[in-house]
Amino acid sequence: MAKSTDIRVKEVRVYFLPVSTRVPLKFGVETLTEVTCVRVALRVEGRQGKSAEGWGETPLSVQWVWPSQLPYAERHEALKNFCKIVAGRWAEWSVWGHPMEIGHAFQQYALSDAWRTYNANRSGREMPWLAALVCCSAFDIALHDAYGRLHGVPTYETYTKDWMNLDLSAFLKAEPHRSGCFDNRYPADFLRYPRPETLPVWHLVGGLDWLDEADDDGSGPDDGYPVVLRDWIRRDGLKCLKVKLRGNDASWDYDRLIRVGQIAREEGALWLSADFNCTVHDPVYVTEILDRLLRDAPEVYAMLLYVEQPFPYELEEFPLNVRAVSARKPLFMDESAHDWTL
Template structure:
């Protein structure tokens, strides 16, 4: 979803023309996690679904259209819900952006009764016994205004990333960017570190958290999150690591702000009671949180927070945000390594959501030069400074891309709408 790009031209309120340009998603393994289906077989199906979104989308809320079309799909290998969301996400973002452009308003100012035909009760159902009603409520009621001008930036510490010189192999890139964790912290002034763990090797996971925590403490970083990567099957695995940290490394334990998705992403097939984990630390759904219905199920199992992603559609992220906030759940906005224009709606979602802390943003770690053209207009979005990303250049209608100032050569439109 990171590499799918969409742009639009709005000529006038009475004469709307949208141009959509797309590239195929690069994270096919995540969108379609079926070992029996190779990428060459999956990609045509994903491309076909994206084309269908572009050319045949009816005048109805896209979340309904997407679900109905998936149910009607007669492919031998049904498309996973996540893959369908990824295919729709670029077009969905373009629609939200175009609506703001049409109204000459920032998109986040269009999520109230003045510009929406239905309240949230048309889309959301409260949990039984929660005392929540969505009648007369709109997304704007759950968003943060005014948005913050800057956000704390979370750095991704991968399982294979060298933490210190003893872990260097000699195969590291020599491209002028940091390699060691301490160098990243010093250069970007990082305060928040996400730690990727294995989830099937408790001793390795414990030692990794301790080592990252000690590096963080020695370089004035303040917060950690623990991502167990969907591989844990028993809550006791996570609990034992947290309990050991509390006793042996209390400062590192105290730095852990939340725990992310330890358990398998297919929540319906793996309905594990996780209340014991969320009693220790906030426990966030990520890969499991495809839509608000799954979040509703997760809440009954003990999950206390939700990670939102624009690659699962802006529409879906907003609906999940509203449902979760109404039911007292905490929010985070996670990255799928969003480069170029994708970074803008990503950080805007975090700014208006009111997250537990800041936003995860890591495209500057993995392909920093990919966004040099956009960085000329939005320098604070593509380089973390003082541990933050700066949103001050996001201005104007729609998502505030200022796309006509960005000298990005895009391919020809896949489809055009209007005259």
């Protein structure tokens, strides 16, 4: 049943903002030195005729959303072009509802159709579905922002039965033995109230990042900010470090975890995570590193809170049995979590 708080999209504007990184960021086999952010302004109207504008922005991280041997420039331009296509689809999208409902329907029909159409004549150069989702995410953020602005409430307070027409069973399919578990449940049921005012920051340690003074060759930026990990920990009081690994060089990955772990312990950081960025094709690669840490550096092993993406991006194409890894440490899925129907 429709609600008086429902909205629909009326106008869309798109901007592209080029950004150069302060230092190169290496993750997996890719290195990022620049990125384009897509910024979206989206105007909506309510059933009483009032309108409001919301904003959304996300980096078009080419290397992350589209790992490929294709030239960077080709992938970069393709993402920007697809954002323009998505903008056109949103401008034509006249579905009424709550942003969760509008966005879900758009993803199922308009976005998937635009993606398939775009790839129809790109044999061997197809854009991944993850890339399409990231392009669309800025529009989705703007939609939710506009909804809260229209009604003068924090958007996160609207993910309830009072504001939404559909419960979670419309978006998620339960396993047969849990049938009905999403009935009359809403996103707010899984959010923490009152919201925490502080959260621990995970500082990303890139594959090219300098760790201590021994790495500093004097070529780093002279802008008043730290250039080595040890100084970042001291300056910001960091407690959690996310370590980007190669996934194809076990010796380097092990040594990197050891060095970061030692610096973390010396400077008072508490937790580490190991991110393999979809480069691992055999779980044994990961379990051998973990077992070596447990045997030779148990204090570093104990600091390792979870392991991220120890499997390829394309889970359907390259399924891996990672139970041996999860028996040692919790697993975190990132890039591969783009299709919950798998």
